[in-house]
Amino acid sequence: MLTAAGCFSRNYRSIFCAIVLIAWLGFPEESFAYLDPGAGSFAFQFLIAAGMAALFAIKMFWARIKAYFRGEKDVNAQPPSKPTADANISVSELKSDSPASLTGPDKEES
């Protein structure tokens, strides 16, 4: 169940993560890459996972509030718009369809 309090506590956590990450940014360091850069991409996603989940939860929560005041009973009932070659339309479809995840099988971040 998604609650506003849950969202905001996650928000603080994401801000904290962001500060740690910015501090970590520092100066570039040279290294001899033996492993494929995928190893760093893998580990990096664990680092940003909490922040991404929190931002997404806030966004979905906000989408529900807006939908409520617009008088839309169930945002999930909207048929997905047909994507076209236009990037913006495809991305907006991605966003508009996203609230479905709130009722989906995904779990709260532990």
Added chain:
Amino acid sequence: MTEKSVRGSFRDPDGFVFTRGGSFYRQINRSYKECYDRLIESGLYKRLVEDDLMVPHEEADPAFRVNESAYKILKPETVPFVSYPYEWSFGQMKAAAAVTLTIQRRALEAGLCLKDASAYNIQFVRGKPKLIDTSSFGLYKEGAPWVAYGQFCRHFLAPLALTSYTDVRLARLMLVHIDGIPLDLAEKLLPRTTKLRLRLLVHIHLHARSQRQFANGAPSEKRASASMSLRAMKGLIDNLASTVNLLVWTPAHGAWAGYYEDNSYDATSLGEKRRIVSTFLDDVTGGWVWDLGANTGMFGKMAAQKGFQVVAWDSDPQCVEICYQEACRENETNILPLILDLTNPSPSIGWESAERLSLLERGPADVVMALALIHHLAIANNVPLDRVAEFLARAGRRLIVEFVPKGDPMVEKLLSTREDIFGDYRRERFEEAFGEYFTTDRMEPVADSGRLIYLMSRRA
């Protein structure tokens, strides 16, 4: 009937593409059985095809298999013309990125996940970017990160961000780096101010830093046992989509983008030129037109409206972007605008120089249009006329070519800053050089301009 492997299709252990009797087929290996079955049975494949996000296929005769590893043999819809990300304009790259993310999001809902986010897996089919690689899906395991995240950032985000914040010419780095622009290089080339943009800070700068951090060693046990929830995964995809969506690049009124408005054409000459080209196009048959030096696609669109499939090539990314945006707005699906520097055309690249095809390997076209082009090659780039003719004969079977003589304001402009060492650049020599490779079917002068337009056929 013999099968022939496609040289660029060898990396994926789950399948590969081959040709048989001139048609393309894809062998799906048994190792991919579970993913393929879920792709079909979950309805994901059907939905992606219905929404023009993926090329459709038919299951072909299993006897067509190349080896015993085969689970299915698919006959995908043919991609009419294969283009590469280093030939795409900003808008095309952005549309391809958005489609990749949309497919990833939908795949998650079906318990699948894109295991590749390669820009080469997207092709433009009748104006729409579509996934062509049926074996790009893997089973989604809750807790696992997106295996293709790094590739998505290298193939899509880096060129888009570099175009948006640094210089459009840097997107050509995709030609040098076949697996996408390394993020540490993108980080160095992006202005420092992009570190103040949270999304770029995360997906490029911090991401590059992380790659450096782990370049010499695997993640620690603690990190290796970490997990990423489905919500975090959806959040990541949503965040990448916003990042892509917020990147903008507006073509300025550059050197070429205002060519037809600014140059010496008056309305009568331009109208006359349009009439002649239209008449010549009515005289030719066949499906493919390559409009070389297409500018913003004025003549390419004319061919597209007549039912030809057109590739409108130009070296100016601004012209190509304008052409693409106009084609999207006008729902003109017969034209594919692409970036190409004719003096240094797309080479064959990749493993054994055979993964991605050169320009000429993707031809010949049925008709090549070279309008207001020859003087740029012959005078601005010192290419002898017979070499120009030889190249055009390799590029297409029929040719609509314009000769712009000395004395024309545009040629005089080219000569104004250089010594005129182009004694051969005259009509008689042009006709002699092209006569070696072509026969002239028709020729018409463009009223009062001194310019001549020829319709030619390649000699047998």
